[in-house]
Amino acid sequence: MEAAAELIARARLICGEQHVLTNPTVLSTYRSDGMRRNGPLPAAAILPGSAPEIANLVSACATSGIPYTTRGAGTSQDGGALAVGNGVLLVLSRLRRIISEAGSELTVEAGVPLAALPHLGAGTWLDTTDVLGTVGGYVAGTTGVGNISALQLVRPDGTLVELDGRFPGYDVVGAFPGSRGSAGIAVTVTLRAIPRP
Amino acid sequence: MSETVVPHSFSDAAAALATAADQRRAVRIVGGGTKLGWGGATPPRALHLQMAHLSRVTIHEDGASATINAGTPLVRAQATFARSGMMLAADPQLGLGRAPAATIGGVVATADSGPLSHRHGPLRNQILGITVALSDGTIVRTGPRTDHVQDGLDIARLFTGSFGTLGAILAVDVRLRPFPGNTASTLGTAGSPEQLSAAAELIALRHPELEAFDYAWRGGRGGLLAQLTGDPVTGDTAEARAKLVAQTMRSCGLDEPVVRTDDAGLWARQRAGQRSAERALLRVHHRPQQLDSVLYAADAGAGTVVGRAALGIAYLTLDVPQIAQVRAALPDEAAAVALDLPAGARAAVRAWNVPEGPELELMRELKAQFDPAGICNPGVFVGSI
Numbered sequence: 001m002e003a004a005a006e007l008i009a010r011a012r013l014i015c016g017e018q019h020v021l022t023n024p025t026v027l028s029t030y031r032s033d034g035m036r037r038n039g040p041l042p043a044a045a046i047l048p049g050s051a052p053e054i055a056n057l058v059s060a061c062a063t064s065g066i067p068y069t070t071r072g073a074g075t076s077q078d079g080g081a082l083a084v085g086n087g088v089l090l091v092l093s094r095l096r097r098i099i100s101e102a103g104s105e106l107t108v109e110a111g112v113p114l115a116a117l118p119h120l121g122a123g124t125w126l127d128t129t130d131v132l133g134t135v136g137g138y139v140a141g142t143t144g145v146g147n148i149s150a151l152q153l154v155r156p157d158g159t160l161v162e163l164d165g166r167f168p169g170y171d172v173v174g175a176f177p178g179s180r181g182s183a184g185i186a187v188t189v190t191l192r193a194i195p196r197p
Numbered sequence: 198m199s200e201t202v203v204p205h206s207f208s209d210a211a212a213a214l215a216t217a218a219d220q221r222r223a224v225r226i227v228g229g230g231t232k233l234g235w236g237g238a239t240p241p242r243a244l245h246l247q248m249a250h251l252s253r254v255t256i257h258e259d260g261a262s263a264t265i266n267a268g269t270p271l272v273r274a275q276a277t278f279a280r281s282g283m284m285l286a287a288d289p290q291l292g293l294g295r296a297p298a299a300t301i302g303g304v305v306a307t308a309d310s311g312p313l314s315h316r317h318g319p320l321r322n323q324i325l326g327i328t329v330a331l332s333d334g335t336i337v338r339t340g341p342r343t344d345h346v347q348d349g350l351d352i353a354r355l356f357t358g359s360f361g362t363l364g365a366i367l368a369v370d371v372r373l374r375p376f377p378g379n380t381a382s383t384l385g386t387a388g389s390p391e392q393l394s395a396a397a398e399l400i401a402l403r404h405p406e407l408e409a410f411d412y413a414w415r416g417g418r419g420g421l422l423a424q425l426t427g428d429p430v431t432g433d434t435a436e437a438r439a440k441l442v443a444q445t446m447r448s449c450g451l452d453e454p455v456v457r458t459d460d461a462g463l464w465a466r467q468r469a470g471q472r473s474a475e476r477a478l479l480r481v482h483h484r485p486q487q488l489d490s491v492l493y494a495a496d497a498g499a500g501t502v503v504g505r506a507a508l509g510i511a512y513l514t515l516d517v518p519q520i521a522q523v524r525a526a527l528p529d530e531a532a533a534v535a536l537d538l539p540a541g542a543r544a545a546v547r548a549w550n551v552p553e554g555p556e557l558e559l560m561r562e563l564k565a566q567f568d569p570a571g572i573c574n575p576g577v578f579v580g581s582i
Contacts (some may be wrong), residue, residue: 103398103486104507122405143347146322161555166482166509166532168549169560169579170363171308174321175354182349194318195405 003064004043004086010064011046011088014056019047019094030089034132035077042069042083049094051152051160051187057090058185059158070181072111072134076141080180092136095187104193105149110136110186123193136186143178150190151176156183199225201245207328207336207367210246214365215334217244218570224332226361226574228268229298231291232307235536236360236548236577243575246365248302256281256373257342262325264342266368267302274301283373286317290468293537302366308358311468312409312424315505317374320357326370327353329363332570340370355563361574362582363567377408377426381435382460383442385451386420390492393419396449397488401507403445406438411467414492414502421446421506422463470503471512477546478514478537479523485509487528494526517542524550549579 011020021027022044031039043066048054061068067087074081083089095109101118106125108117115131126145128138139145149165151173165173176183204210217224223243227233248268254277255264261283265274272291278284288311289304291297299309305327310320317323326340329352339345339352356363387393393412400423401410409424423446425438436458443454457463472478481504483491488504491511495502500515500523515523517539524533535548551557557580564571564582575582 104401105484122402143351144322146318155559159555161559163556163559164530164532166530167556168482168532168534168551169556170563171321171354171358172350172559172563174319174357175350175352178347178351179349180347195316 004066004088007060007064007066007088008044010060011044011057014053014060015046015048019049021045021047030071030074030083030091032074033077033079033081034075036079036082039079039082040084040087042089043086045071045089045091047091047094051154054090054092054154054185054187055158055160058154058156061088062157070136070140070185072137073113073132075130075133076137080141081137090185092134092185092187095136099188105190106193107150107188107190108135109188110134110139114138120193120196122196124196125191125193127194135189135191139177139186139189140179140181145177146174147192147194148173148177148189149192150188151186152188153183154185154187160187199241199243199245201227201247203247203250205250207251207330210248210251210365210367211330211334211336213244213246214330214332214572217572218332218334221570222572223575224365224572226302226306226365228300228303228306229270229292231293231299232303232309232536234538234543235307236574237581238543239574239576248300248365251302251367254278256283261373262370263373264368264370265301267300267305267366269301270297271299271301271304272297278373279376282376284376285371286313286323286374287311287320288313288468290471293472293474301369305357305366305369306359306361310510311471312411312464312505314510315410315508316408321354323372324353324357324369325372327356327366328368329356329366331364332568332572336367342370350563355567360578362564362578364573379435379458380408380424380426380460381439381456381458382422382424382463383439383446383454383456384420384422384463385443385446385449385454386418387451388418390414390489390496392450393421393492394486394489396421396446396451397506398485399449400442400445401485404442407442409464410506411464412488412502412504412506413467413470414495416499416501417496419492419502421451422467424460424464467503470501470514473514473537475539476514476537477517477520477535477539477542478512479520479533480536481511481513481527481531481533483509483511483528483531487531490528491531494523497526498523517546520546551579553580
């Protein structure tokens with residue numbers, strides 16, 4: 001419990017008091033996902049507002065040994081958005097900026113709702129009919145998304161790395177979809193337009 | 198003289214890797230031998246793991262997927278699929294002025310691709326699962342035909358384009374597509390990089406139905422080449438659809454576009470431009486909007502170019518002394534890898550030319566995770582991995 005309290009105090013310094021939720025009544029909202037009810041009550045729901053804040057939080061979790069679960073809109077149906085043990089939730093709902101849209105490329109923050117993606121006449125940004133989830137949640141939970149061209153990624157040790165699919169090397173950008181949070185947290189995602197199926 | 202091991206089974210290959218790891222002996226994984234010059238050099242006394250006998254094609258009951266063992270020549274796999282009216286949407290150049298010997302293992306390991314990637318995406322999008330041998334002797338299978346649960350990065354995608362540095366690819370499960378039937382192509386010529394680049398952007402936007410969309414460029418002049426198939430829903434023929442693309446090309450100011458129904462030779466030439474036996478070949482990944490800058494860079498180095506018009510992939514053929522100048526003239530965000538190099542030039546050219554940084558650190562961590570002994574194709578990959 002002491003480690004959790006220390007982490008929560010640290011999170012308040014990183015994100016600001018109002019973005020670290022610990023009231024049990026408020027937290028009960030986060031015990032559900034798209035399917036389940038009465039999942040574990042998280043020790044806190046932390047709502048970071050930037051990539052450095054996420055990096056600092058992940059680093060603090062790694063140091064304290066407190067597990068974290070990343071959550072977008074909380075619509076997944078397999079428990080992937082629920083806290084584990086006495087862990088905390090990192091909720092990305094504040095990260096909902098559309099950063100740039102240039103030609104056939106779009107860069108958005110992970111918490112952007114799928115329904116808020118800009119309309120594309122002949123194509124689409126993501127091959128899904130889901131409108132309730134977030135971009136980050138969809139990418140993390142869906143193996144085979146093939147049109148991601150860049151990622152800003154917070155790795156499990158808290159390091160922040162910019163990954164460009166054009167970079168010659170292992171195709172980490174291509175291999176990231178479906179990693180369900182265990183390969184890190186995508187903070188921003190750059191998508192290439194694809195033909196509508 | 199390097200020693201060669203020729204495994205006849207997956208377990209043979211895995212055992213050979215494990216033995217080499219115990220002996221701390223470098224292993225060079227070899228398929229058809231058509232791309233052995235790509236990347237850095239392996240130690241001269243590396244053990245050659247020749248995959249030619251791991252050669253089998255199995256089309257699954259669903260008719261829409263197949264498993265191809267790594268040593269299978271891609272041309273043979275495609276012939277097998279064609280008999281069922283199907284194809285693998287991967288059409289790289291399969292050799293360097295020789296028989297089309299490239300194997301599926303080598304094509305996947307180098308993520309080599311061709312014009313069909315315009316419609317069907319990069320090679321990784323065709324791969325459903327993979328079977329690999331790691332240097333500790335274990336065999337890992339992923340994909341829908343296994344009980345493997347992805348926990349972390351997708352192994353099939355990591356191995357695609359890894360140049361064999363994570364382990365040996367033993368087989369790949371691929372998605373098959375219906376063979377498109379008759380095709381027609383529209384060819385229009387442009388007199389400036391800006392004109393070609395603007396036309397490419399507009400045509401890609403207006404014609405999402407293109408099967409392939411390439412360009413070729415040489416000496417300040419070039420052309421766009423778009424391939425179409427018939428539309429089974431509307432009944433429009435490939436030729437009729439190609440004529441619509443010709444109208445768009447005309448509206449972009451391209452010189453009088455030509456529609457060809459005997460287009461196989463045009464596309465063979467595009468693929469041939471992706472390799473070079475006599476000169477250097479740079480593969481450049483860039484933003485599609487930067488195509489004009491890439492063409493100017495090629496002109497400055499007296500290079501010729503073929504590429505995917507809407508994908509930001511260019512293949513520049515040029516003389517070795519021009520490589521540094523062309524690299525410097527490319528847009529900052531472009532990544533240029535020297536693939537083919539004339540004999541004797543390899544030591545003088547940095548194939549990957551990638552700066553140190555967090556991305557490279559991540560690559561090295563992945564290498565250490567999959568191949569802690571460091572024996573799989575050492576020195577071949579980015580950052581001397």
